[in-house]
Amino acid sequence: MKTVDVVEIKNGFKVRGTFSSAEMQRRMASLRLFMGTSDIDAILFISPHNINYYSDLFAYSMGRHYGLAVTQQHSTTISPSIAYGQPYRRSFGENLVYTDWEPDGFFRAAKRLLSGMKRIGIEFDQVTLELRRKLEEIVPGAELVDVGAAVRRTRLIKSAEEIELVRIGARVAEVGATACLDLLEEGLPEHEAALASTNAMVREIARRLPHAEIRGTWTWFQSATNTDGAFTPTTTRRIQRGDILGLKCFPAIAGYCTALERTLFLGEPSPRARALWEANCGVYRQALECIRPGVRCSAIAQDIEAFYAEAGLLDFRGAGYGHCFGAWSQAQGLETSLELRRDEDTLLEPGMLVSLEPTITVPYGADGAGGYRENNLVIVGEKGGECLLAFPVGPTANTVSCPGKQAGAASG
Numbered sequence: 001m002k003t004v005d006v007v008e009i010k011n012g013f014k015v016r017g018t019f020s021s022a023e024m025q026r027r028m029a030s031l032r033l034f035m036g037t038s039d040i041d042a043i044l045f046i047s048p049h050n051i052n053y054y055s056d057l058f059a060y061s062m063g064r065h066y067g068l069a070v071t072q073q074h075s076t077t078i079s080p081s082i083a084y085g086q087p088y089r090r091s092f093g094e095n096l097v098y099t100d101w102e103p104d105g106f107f108r109a110a111k112r113l114l115s116g117m118k119r120i121g122i123e124f125d126q127v128t129l130e131l132r133r134k135l136e137e138i139v140p141g142a143e144l145v146d147v148g149a150a151v152r153r154t155r156l157i158k159s160a161e162e163i164e165l166v167r168i169g170a171r172v173a174e175v176g177a178t179a180c181l182d183l184l185e186e187g188l189p190e191h192e193a194a195l196a197s198t199n200a201m202v203r204e205i206a207r208r209l210p211h212a213e214i215r216g217t218w219t220w221f222q223s224a225t226n227t228d229g230a231f232t233p234t235t236t237r238r239i240q241r242g243d244i245l246g247l248k249c250f251p252a253i254a255g256y257c258t259a260l261e262r263t264l265f266l267g268e269p270s271p272r273a274r275a276l277w278e279a280n281c282g283v284y285r286q287a288l289e290c291i292r293p294g295v296r297c298s299a300i301a302q303d304i305e306a307f308y309a310e311a312g313l314l315d316f317r318g319a320g321y322g323h324c325f326g327a328w329s330q331a332q333g334l335e336t337s338l339e340l341r342r343d344e345d346t347l348l349e350p351g352m353l354v355s356l357e358p359t360i361t362v363p364y365g366a367d368g369a370g371g372y373r374e375n376n377l378v379i380v381g382e383k384g385g386e387c388l389l390a391f392p393v394g395p396t397a398n399t400v401s402c403p404g405k406q407a408g409a410a411s412g
Contacts, residue, residue: 011085
């Protein structure tokens with residue numbers, strides 16, 4: 001019996017997109033202008049972030065490739081049959097499905113869309129050697145050129161609709177932080193605090209954006225030694241009186257992630273811990289004044305290091321001081337050219353969106369040991385930066401009484 005390896009599955013109806021049709025058309029027009037001026041006939045994206053940005057499809061690969069093929073006439077997502085009709089319903093543009101009945105179904109679908117193209121753009125930072133070899137086999141004679149860096153730069157300036165979505169995400173993050181603080185008490189496991197935050201954020205997303213897909217939102221809640229790393233997983237450890245706590249709320253809306261990160265203490269911190277906490281909050285406030293158009297990321301990083309040196313905390317500083325926000329999540333990459341690091345010279349421009357998150361980590365065994373981290377999301381404007389998070393920082397607001405519960409609430 002003959003099997004079908006590539007098929008269209010138009011199951012159901014197109015859903016309401018995250019962004020307006022005009023916004024998506026603007027993105028495609030910008031991409032096609034770049035293709036025209038670069039003499040590129042087609043682009044095949046495989047990264048979750050570019051697929052998301054140009055099609056509104058937020059894709060987890062789970063062992064099967066997703067793609068987006070763009071020409072001057074068409075944009076078509078490529079998805080595995082296990083996803084069935086959801087990619088068609090969500091995609092801005094067309095959709096092509098490949099099955100597992102024959103090997104290399106993804107490449108068979110890509111061949112159907114790319115045949116006859118002479119110059120094809122791919123993301124060199126995303127394509128493995130094996131994937132590139134197979135692409136060369138399906139489009140023999142075509143030249144594969146890198147578009148990763150160029151396309152990444154186009155995502156750095158956020159549209160009005162993107163900024164509005166991130167504003168909503170900031171409010172959602174504050175709801176999650178409030179839910180967590182309201183629950184905190186001695187003996188509570190880290191995972192229960194994280195669950196309370198995540199559940200509150202998911203419900204708030206559903207309330208504010210009932211047409212949005214609900215997936216990808218998470219919270220990292222850490223205590224004591226577990227606060228030392230930004231990405232330390234939540235555990236079952238029960239929090240104790242005097243613990244330093246790390247709260248990191250990440251609401252995700254259609255692949256657009258925002259973040260709220262705060263240091264907390266359960267009960268009064270030691271004098272040394274309080275001094276460290278207040279000093280890091282001081283660096284945070286000073287650094288916020290540095291974010292403005294015309295300043296390079298590297299210069300902001302150097303200023304932050306100078307603030308830490310002045311506070312006597314340079315040896316405790318973290319690896320980085322902030323990064324971009326927008327179309328990213330646990331499954332998607334960041335625009336690395338917009339990180340606040342000494343080796344990144346990108347010039348800030350109006351419309352860019354960066355996080356500021358100065359961090360210090362005091363090693364285990366020392367008075368005040370733990371990781372201290374505060375953050376804000378900042379939109380670069382014509383004259384300065386606009387902070388999106390109003391949730392308070394520092395000991396006055398975020399020292400949780402023990403026993404008892406914190407009364408602080410999000411604003412907005």
